[in-house]
Amino acid sequence: MKNIVIIGGGAGGIAAAISAAKTDKNAHITILEGLDRVGKKILATGNGHCNLSNEYISEKCYHSKNYHIMREYIEKMPSSMSIEFFEDMGLFSSSDDAGRIYPYCRQASMVLDILLLALERYKIDVRCGQKVSDINYRKNAFFIKTQTGDEFRADKVILATGGKASPKQGSDGSGYALAEKFGHKSTYLFPSLVPIQCKGSVFKGLKGIRVLCRADLFIDGKKAGSETGELQLTDYGVSGIPAMQLSCLLEKNASKGNAQIGIDFFPDRNYDEVRRIIADRIKMYPKETLENIFLGLINKRVLFAMLKSLSIEPLSRTADSLGKKEIDLLVSTLKMWKFEITGTLSWDFAQVTGGGIKLDEIDENFESVYRKGLYIIGEILDVTGDCGGYNLHWAWCSGIVAGKSAAE
Ligand SMILES: Cc1cc2nc3c(=O)[nH]c(=O)nc-3n(C[C@H](O)[C@H](O)[C@H](O)COP(=O)(O)OP(=O)(O)OC[C@H]3O[C@@H](n4cnc5c(N)ncnc54)[C@H](O)[C@@H]3O)c2cc1C
Structure with a gap:
């Protein structure tokens, strides 16, 4: 049985887990989340309404040091990708005049409820209070250590720790050091949408x-x-x-x-x-x-x-x-x-991280070019969206693609 471990239970990590479970029903999928619950940031998005995507998805609404690669990803991520992902789980959505897509009931808590239900349905092993402090690769497997002293073995790892923005919601930047262990580098990081x-x-x-x-x-x-x-x-x-x-x-x-x-x-x-x-x-x-x-x-x-x-x-x-x-x-x-x-203002007031892990260090499925089996998704990457649902769209879609690929 394939062991897939996802580090970080935010928007991207949860989407990756669900996508992997849909792809391989027999895989054992674990989410390691540092906080005492998954998806905490989702509750704060869109002023509690969760602007989960946008009808108009274009590379023009994103920023990256590697515009060319970013555009290739975005071209493969139409808004229908987010909408269908949620519709499949039963979440109705609608958009406002500016094309911003929200859950029909305008409640971020409903988005999280739907995601939690899916994690339960797909029997995903969710471990909270497990902040990952180290990760090593030996004998064809990853060994992931958490601050509690526990160690998890994985065939595939999806790094979904978010960036440095809004650290009280768990994204304290610890993911960059984990990626650096495999040779990954980041562009200059700065508070964005701030x-x-x-x-x-x-x-x-x-x-x-x-x-x-x-x-x-x-x-x-x-x-x-x-x-x-x-x-x-x-x-x-x-x-x-x-x-x-x-x-x-x-x-x-x-x-x-x-x-x-x-x-x-x-x-x-x-x-x-x-x-x-x-x-x-x-x-x-x-x-x-x-x-x-x-x-x-x-x-x-x-x-x-x-x-x-x-x-x-x-x-x-x-x-x-x-x-x-x-x-x-x-x-x-x-x-x-x-x-x-x-x-x-500081990281505490930023909605997203400007900059991130360089895009030329991952392939079209978000797999590391340095270590096969390691995937990197979401805000930790050098992609920043404008206000309007673009950042969550990026997190869900990069998670969907990586989860599927890791499980295949
Ligand atoms: C107040 C606010 C409002 C926002 N509103 C919107 C909006 O309406 N629309 C939109 O598109 N975007 C919005 N954003 C941005 C959007 O929420 C993020 O870009 C998106 O959540 C990033 O998803 P992610 O999964 O990559 O990272 P995150 O959502 O940050 O999730 C990362 C997870 O990893 C966990 N983690 C981190 N390090 C470790 C570790 N070492 N071990 C284990 N777990 C770890 C964290 O606790 C967290 O749960 C908003 C952001 C904020 C702060």
Whole structure:
């Protein structure tokens, strides 16, 4: 009987176990999970709703140092692969206007319940509280040691430990050292899908404000990315989906003073249109104060902070006291208010890991090119998806492919 051991009982590890069990009904499949339960992170996904995949799966929604290999994987992973995997277990799903796929009942706990039921049905041996500390290969088998002192023998091993993001959910980065034992190397690792810290006291008074805008990322003065959506202003910088998405592009650039984020408060109007709006107001109400003249345009607190930062003060000034230079400055800042990026929040606040084990060290079935029988899947690899269900889709699908191959 074939012994398959999966290290890590997260999204990828569970999918791999189910896929292996479907492929070989006689295989003995064990999941070794460091925490006291499997799938803990799944419960936190999508704000408790679990955005499990996306109708639009494209390599454009993923980042990797090895774009070419990543694209080859993604091309073989249509959204139907995730949907069918779950439908097969009885989970109904539906998508929102942006194509984000959720369980029909919008409960992450239901996704985990369905997965746990499948693990039970396929008689998968789930061992919790078994954090793997070492792994060796001798006499055609793997020997896996856990922190409890137990040792497990395996013909095939699937490494599904996740990366370093959100370590309180078990993914503390210990998987990289296990892979390194077989010669695997990682690209530079950084917190990704994570809030961005910015320089400047302006943010202190803006905590909690959400603005619909376009956010641009500049690296060394050049535009590196752009996201439109609801940006959340915080006392340290920016959060929300646009900021999280842009954080994927920061890599080593954060905290070096060469990255900036720019906010366009009127993404659907060009400079001239915004200037006309401002000029018309001033013409119509010349004796109105700066405090009132721009009401109704953008968030009041944001506007006042902007005027202050531009030294267009005091707010009791009348509109007709604004000079041409001041109006030009205000309009260009409304169209692009730039802030220096000083870094990102830590791993604790990151949804995923940027970078990972190099893709040219595994084959199309996720099997190590250095050690036959060892598979590496999920977030530990150098593939990072955007917000929108792309990371779970990657975890399930890489697990499905590796589980099948390991069992064949
Ligand atoms: C708050 C939050 C919300 C998210 N929301 C979404 C979302 O809605 N949609 C989406 O697509 N993605 C989302 N993500 C990202 C997504 O959850 C992960 O990319 C995905 O879970 C990665 O799956 P994985 O199996 O590779 O790793 P993980 O899910 O991290 O699982 C790894 C497992 O391995 C275990 N482990 C680690 N080391 C060892 C060891 N040495 N021995 C034994 N066990 C070990 C861990 O305890 C863990 O259970 C979110 C992430 C977070 C943190």
